[in-house]
Amino acid sequence: MRLVIIGGVAAGSKAAAKARRVNADLEIIIYQQEAEVSYSACGEPYVISGIIADSQQLLIRTPSDFAQDRIQVFTEHRVETIDHVNKQLVVQDLKTRHCFTSIYDRLIIATGARPIIPTINGTNLTGALVLRSWTDLQTFRHTITDLKPRSALIIGAGYISLELAEALTKLNISTTIAARGQRLLSAFDADMAALVLTHLQENSVSFRFNTQVAELIGHQQRVTGVTTTEGEFIAADLVIFAIGIQANVELAKQAGITLGKTGAIQVDARMATNLSDIYAAGDCCETRNRITGMASWQPLGDTANLQGRVAGENAAGGDAYFQGSFGTSILKVFDFNIAMTGLPEHAAKQHGFTPLSVTVTAMDKARYYPNAHSSQLKLIANSNGRLLGAQAVGKGASDKLIDIAATALLGNLSCADLEYADFAYSPPFSPVLSPISVAAGVLASRIKQQT
Amino acid sequence: MRLVIIGGVAAGSKAAAKARRVNADLEIIIYQQEAEVSYSACGEPYVISGIIADSQQLLIRTPSDFAQDRIQVFTEHRVETIDHVNKQLVVQDLKTRHCFTSIYDRLIIATGARPIIPTINGTNLTGALVLRSWTDLQTFRHTITDLKPRSALIIGAGYISLELAEALTKLNISTTIAARGQRLLSAFDADMAALVLTHLQENSVSFRFNTQVAELIGHQQRVTGVTTTEGEFIAADLVIFAIGIQANVELAKQAGITLGKTGAIQVDARMATNLSDIYAAGDCCETRNRITGMASWQPLGDTANLQGRVAGENAAGGDAYFQGSFGTSILKVFDFNIAMTGLPEHAAKQHGFTPLSVTVTAMDKARYYPNAHSSQLKLIANSNGRLLGAQAVGKGASDKLIDIAATALLGNLSCADLEYADFAYSPPFSPVLSPISVAAGVLASRIKQQT
Numbered sequence: 001m002r003l004v005i006i007g008g009v010a011a012g013s014k015a016a017a018k019a020r021r022v023n024a025d026l027e028i029i030i031y032q033q034e035a036e037v038s039y040s041a042c043g044e045p046y047v048i049s050g051i052i053a054d055s056q057q058l059l060i061r062t063p064s065d066f067a068q069d070r071i072q073v074f075t076e077h078r079v080e081t082i083d084h085v086n087k088q089l090v091v092q093d094l095k096t097r098h099c100f101t102s103i104y105d106r107l108i109i110a111t112g113a114r115p116i117i118p119t120i121n122g123t124n125l126t127g128a129l130v131l132r133s134w135t136d137l138q139t140f141r142h143t144i145t146d147l148k149p150r151s152a153l154i155i156g157a158g159y160i161s162l163e164l165a166e167a168l169t170k171l172n173i174s175t176t177i178a179a180r181g182q183r184l185l186s187a188f189d190a191d192m193a194a195l196v197l198t199h200l201q202e203n204s205v206s207f208r209f210n211t212q213v214a215e216l217i218g219h220q221q222r223v224t225g226v227t228t229t230e231g232e233f234i235a236a237d238l239v240i241f242a243i244g245i246q247a248n249v250e251l252a253k254q255a256g257i258t259l260g261k262t263g264a265i266q267v268d269a270r271m272a273t274n275l276s277d278i279y280a281a282g283d284c285c286e287t288r289n290r291i292t293g294m295a296s297w298q299p300l301g302d303t304a305n306l307q308g309r310v311a312g313e314n315a316a317g318g319d320a321y322f323q324g325s326f327g328t329s330i331l332k333v334f335d336f337n338i339a340m341t342g343l344p345e346h347a348a349k350q351h352g353f354t355p356l357s358v359t360v361t362a363m364d365k366a367r368y369y370p371n372a373h374s375s376q377l378k379l380i381a382n383s384n385g386r387l388l389g390a391q392a393v394g395k396g397a398s399d400k401l402i403d404i405a406a407t408a409l410l411g412n413l414s415c416a417d418l419e420y421a422d423f424a425y426s427p428p429f430s431p432v433l434s435p436i437s438v439a440a441g442v443l444a445s446r447i448k449q450q451t
Numbered sequence: 452m453r454l455v456i457i458g459g460v461a462a463g464s465k466a467a468a469k470a471r472r473v474n475a476d477l478e479i480i481i482y483q484q485e486a487e488v489s490y491s492a493c494g495e496p497y498v499i500s501g502i503i504a505d506s507q508q509l510l511i512r513t514p515s516d517f518a519q520d521r522i523q524v525f526t527e528h529r530v531e532t533i534d535h536v537n538k539q540l541v542v543q544d545l546k547t548r549h550c551f552t553s554i555y556d557r558l559i560i561a562t563g564a565r566p567i568i569p570t571i572n573g574t575n576l577t578g579a580l581v582l583r584s585w586t587d588l589q590t591f592r593h594t595i596t597d598l599k600p601r602s603a604l605i606i607g608a609g610y611i612s613l614e615l616a617e618a619l620t621k622l623n624i625s626t627t628i629a630a631r632g633q634r635l636l637s638a639f640d641a642d643m644a645a646l647v648l649t650h651l652q653e654n655s656v657s658f659r660f661n662t663q664v665a666e667l668i669g670h671q672q673r674v675t676g677v678t679t680t681e682g683e684f685i686a687a688d689l690v691i692f693a694i695g696i697q698a699n700v701e702l703a704k705q706a707g708i709t710l711g712k713t714g715a716i717q718v719d720a721r722m723a724t725n726l727s728d729i730y731a732a733g734d735c736c737e738t739r740n741r742i743t744g745m746a747s748w749q750p751l752g753d754t755a756n757l758q759g760r761v762a763g764e765n766a767a768g769g770d771a772y773f774q775g776s777f778g779t780s781i782l783k784v785f786d787f788n789i790a791m792t793g794l795p796e797h798a799a800k801q802h803g804f805t806p807l808s809v810t811v812t813a814m815d816k817a818r819y820y821p822n823a824h825s826s827q828l829k830l831i832a833n834s835n836g837r838l839l840g841a842q843a844v845g846k847g848a849s850d851k852l853i854d855i856a857a858t859a860l861l862g863n864l865s866c867a868d869l870e871y872a873d874f875a876y877s878p879p880f881s882p883v884l885s886p887i888s889v890a891a892g893v894l895a896s897r898i899k900q901q902t
Contacts, residue, residue: 010883043819043878057819290873301883302876309892323871330875339875368494368508399880400851404858410872411862420774421861422741424781424790425753427494429850432461432752441760 011282462733
């Protein structure tokens with residue numbers, strides 16, 4: 001039996017590895033459009049900043065590593081069409097431009113996503129950049145080396161925008177973030193996002209909200225800035241598009257695979273598409289939000305890995321299920337650790353919950369222990385006490401707080417449960433009562449008083 | 452209504468604060484034997500080592516802080532007897548030796564625990580020490596200043612022993628740990644404890660297992676060493692008893708309060724004793740192990756705080772429940788973070804489970820991110836997949852791993868649940884798949900194969 005996997009970054013390479021473990025006899029082939037497979041795209045901003053010295057460190061497995069598991073990797077090969085009736089692919093070798101036919105018994109689509117570039121003038125100027133693929137990373141680095149930019153304008157105010165703002169600031173590039181909306185990090189509640197804004201401003205990042213770029217302006221093929229829809233010119237040596245990403249679904253759509261409401265590929269819990277023997281995993285497909293039960297799109301590295309594992313197991317003849325995600329995510333920006341899980345308060349309201357919330361100062365050590373830091377921890381619960389979400393922002397252990405909350409969501413726990421959770425206490429690690437317990441206790445008392 | 456609390460360190464002071472919040476009209480009195488109330492005993496080893504410069508930093512609330520909440524604190528007052536029929540106490544003012552009668556409507560016993568000192572010769576020599584109370588801490592510090600010891604023998608190989616071994620080593624005091632048993636940290640499985648042993652040895656701490664001290668030897672009232680039951684002399688300028696602690700239950704026992712099998716005060720989930728209107732909380736009383744359902748004794752600071760909160764709420768007329776604990780605990784020793792929750796494998800077997808376990812290397816960041824550290828993470832599950840416990844030992848984020856596991860225990864989660872948990876991933880915080888998911892996945896696969 002022959003398994004073909006289209007795409008070999010996160011979901012694709014994980015699917016291949018899992019399929020091999022489940023089925024030793026399977027023939028496994030990966031077609032990967034880029035020159036590299038199995039790299040950590042999430043590490044790219046740290047290569048830009050120089051925190052990671054060499055982009056090669058982001059490579060997880062090489063084609064020869066895969067070969068040791070009898071997984072054939074064809075890099076610089078693009079699948080052009082899927083014929084699901086005859087279980088055939090047309091594949092182009094991008095080096096030779098030669099096209100050939102490849103058959104499959106099982107197929108996994110892991111084509112990922114790509115940055116959205118607005119259809120405006122000037123996006124092809126030198127100095128207009130995106131950061132997502134391996135190729136993007138190399139272009140980004142060479143552009144900085146060649147242009148020696150002194151200023152950058154980042155369009156968009158999400159995760160990659162903020163991470164790049166830090167990276168560029170560390171390179172002494174004066175950085176401005178321009179966003180169409182009124183604030184950054186729309187996945188977070190406004191009160192928590194405001195803390196992040198202040199921290200970025202304290203680290204010399206400038207912001208322009210309610211700003212829409214009309215076109216990029218250049219001189220001798222090199223970007224010099226942008227004009228806004230208001231007619232203002234903003235000078236910048238680099239213009240970076242970080243307004244969002246879109247799923248690579250064209251191949252799937254052409255093959256007759258159903259897309260979901262989010263625009264990404266629709267899959268069931270076994271990661272199967274509507275077409276027989278075709279699975280999808282990673283950023284090209286949907287997931288299910290485990291709180292709302294609704295389809296959502298969660299294009300994150302860890303989700304891609306988990307989905308890849310399930311798709312790989314099922315395609316290899318196993319039986320695994322991906323129940324969905326809680327939308328847990330995290331980013332580091334300067335000294336702030338910024339994380340969330342579940343629903344923010346505004347989304348909880350939109351989904352028909354009647355949320356309560358509390359925000360507490362969460363120390364990561366006993367108050368008197370050296371180098372204690374704090375985050376602001378916001379817990380959001382439904383009026384019946386069930387935890388709905390959590391957000392943590394600050395220099396403290398936001399990652400730990402949010403992973404506790406994510407586990408609590410998985411266990412469908414209430415604030416009354418969490419108030420008396422048994423966390424690990426010793427002065428170097430926590431206050432005597434975990435901030436999670438303290439915040440949950442406040443909400444539990446409030447709910448008790450209401451009933 | 453008048454609430455009297457006997458003991459004002461962790462449970463007692465928390466109970467007072469909670470009682471005040473629940474009932475603004477209550478008269479609240481704390482009788483505390485020592486000169487200080489409301490201090491962090493868990494911080495004491497760090498005062499010894501000098502990590503915390505001033506022991507005053509460990510004071511959480513002073514009597515005048517309590518007074519602001521209309522809580523009267525009588526320090527250096529010892530309750531001598533409880534007359535539960537007439538709801539009267541006999542209290543001695545230790546400064547004047549004057550005894551008086553005090554009445555109560557509700558009583559909370561929070562008398563804590565004390566170090567076990569073996570009944571052998573020489574325990575009253577200068578240089579023979581324990582560390583638990585505020586008074587112990589002052590004596591310990593003055594003894595080190597006065598004696599300028601160059602060597603120390605710590606008897607016992609539990610948490611306080613290991614923390615003190617680090618503290619004394621940092622003071623350039625050559626430190627040996629002597630234990631009756633064959634290994635350290637009996638609450639952990641032997642394989643995990645062995646990692647801790649190696650780390651301590653690498654940091655110049657010596658060990659003598661299977662060693663029982665027969666008596667302390669001194670010269671001019673100053674300790675010079677010990678002899679073992681095998682007749683060997685071990686020289687030491689300090690001898691520290693860290694073989695364990697015992698609950699202070701004499702007062703309760705005299706009053707007719709039922710003690711449990713563990714020897715500590717028996718309480719129900721409302722922290723009520725068998726005698727009407729008398730509650731107990733903290734190290735003097737039992738808790739319930741939430742996995743085995745059996746009474747256990749968990750004399751830890753965070754448990755004391757949670758129990759104190761429940762006792763305070765109920766004594767003040769509220770209705771709160773403490774469901775018990777999972778035995779979660781943590782300590783830092785040199786560069787190692789050592790934590791556990793739930794049942795170790797050996798205890799799981801004793802309680803009739805058929806446990807499976809796996810140990811994985813748990814990085815706390817992406818492999819390529821600077822300053823990534825690792826812990827060994829051991830997960831223990833029942834044959835039906837339910838998580839039973841976890842242990843983490845190493846330089847990595849053991850605290851985070853164990854708090855995730857403790858939350859999973861609270862949610863009664865299985866390995867199959869945890870395999871697909873949605874944790875916060877970004878390279879500065881975690882590998883792409885959390886070590887918890889990886890370890891749970893291994894166990895889930897093993898269980899799947901067996902069935």
